Amino acid sequence: MNSREKILSTIRSLTLEPKTLPDIPNFSNSGNLVERFTQSISDNKGEVLTKSEFDAWFSAANFSKVISLSAQFSALATLSLPEDPHDLESLEVAILDGQFGVAENGAIWLEDTQLGLRALPFATEHLVVVLDRNLLENSMHQGYEKIATAHSGFGLFLAGPSKTADIEQSLVIGAQGARSLRVILI
């Protein structure tokens, strides 16, 4: 008997009392979605910007290696998406479109279509996500309802920049992945 059969038959040999799978209520919640989302991103050490705030930051920084997969910001790109993710090593900025955001925790959903390369939002030095302010959901329950039947090889709930507190619980932004997350709400 191989291990698969062994594990499954051991489980099947046990008398296990039946337990019903509970339904998940909708848990609707009132409150201003944009305000809550903005607060959540800021709590996660990211930043929500208006388009003009973003423009000011971007032009002052003078980046030379920028990839933009967001159609609205395609003019800012200096590089096109490489084939090999290893070529992202010195990328300074990636600009991506988010599908929707979740107000309770700032999580933004992205799939292969938005990412181009799965390594992109992690390998880049700075990450910018463009999000429609009308596409905010209240909680993770509504978020999962939205992607219930979506079928992407990879999907990501992204909520902030790479961070760690592994040295004496001191929070440091920019561990191994992107050093910053800016969300442009339009």
Place this chain on the structure above:
Amino acid sequence: MTHPENAAEFLKDAQKSKWHDETLWFVRDKRDKVSKGIPEWEQLRELASGIKDNVLANLASYLEEFEQNATKNGIIVHWAADSEEHNRLVLEILQKQNCTAVVKSKSILTEECHLNPYLEKQGIEVVDTDLGERIVQFLNQPPSHIVLPAIHLKKSEISELFHEKLHTEKGNEDPAYLTQAARVHLREKFFGAKVAITGVNFGIAETGEFVVCTNEGNADMGVHLAEVHIACMGIEKILPRRKDLGVFLRLLARSATGQPITNYNSHFRSPSHGKEIHIILVDNGRTAQLAREKFRNSLKCIRCGACMNTCPIYRRSGGFSYNSTVPGPIGSILSPGLDLKKHSSLPFASTLCGSCTDVCPVKINIHEQLYEWRQEVTKSQGDFAKGLSMKLANGIFKSPLAYKISGSLMRNALKSLPNSLIYHPLNVWGKKRNLPDAPKESFKQWYQKNRS
């Protein structure tokens, strides 16, 4: 070494153990604050517990459903009955890729299987990429906490270590500076690795996808740059439906560190073009635990670590005192199932205060199971010292005269005996504790004076 012996070692550095205690309590406090912001918090715990109950009651069919869907999506599914088989499967995949260096994100399961030493013996370099795990790996130590692997270390120690390993400035203890040095070091490893290993937080039967959560982004840095992703998953990590993730992702990070969600929550459904994803489904004692009715629901654990942060014993004895891959209250009910003799002191490493049960996001009755394990341990070995004192107490409580005399004796003894006798090495309860001031009179004497 038993838990009390190891704990005594930890407590020798009084300042550090006090810091450990306070820091973990601070994390527990953050968990309280953030959970109180969710009006339906208790309902979510109830739901999570109910979903996990259903999973455990139907584990075989969910595993088959998961396997079928994952396979359909192009993920290669393997099964491992024990840690040896798990390690062998990982090695075989690495050998097929001619891979001699691998990056690994946090996985308690691979710690449980002792994968690193196994691979290193075969000449493969394993780089743990979570910052805390890299720190303890440099020290040849296991993690002392499942979420905060290096919580037992002070920044001065990490500074010293990084000076030696990563050539950072001597004496520079700035966490941002040290993290930056680790970033440069680890990114070099990510960009050079052909294979990446991760753990799994949740596997979804309905879709065949699995979810990995990190704050550092290290799991994703590894797998998206590598050709091959090996995900190691305990069979109890299954959830039935994608929407169940809504419940569990709301609970996990809030319970673990008091943050609303981890910054990266990656859903792996099928490999990128030309790449491979392998998932290894591991039993290693889980079906045996499923068979133990009293201890079955310990398998609901989602490894948030909340029970450790709240536990008065864990906070004051450190993760290493448990000498078990998963320390703290949950480890003390999981580990005796793997090796009762080795872990026999763990169910006693608790005050049974129940705080672990109160904070558990999936409502495992941890303190009750600790109590149950005590019965199992006692049945298997007996405890003569405690037996004798219980017999003595039994005699005293049976006779009113003996009770009266012994009460007055004890009151005087507490007052007049020298500390050396009260705090003698055999009295473990005297360690790090002050005995209360003894009352001047017994309750009986007080009653006669005031109420009769």
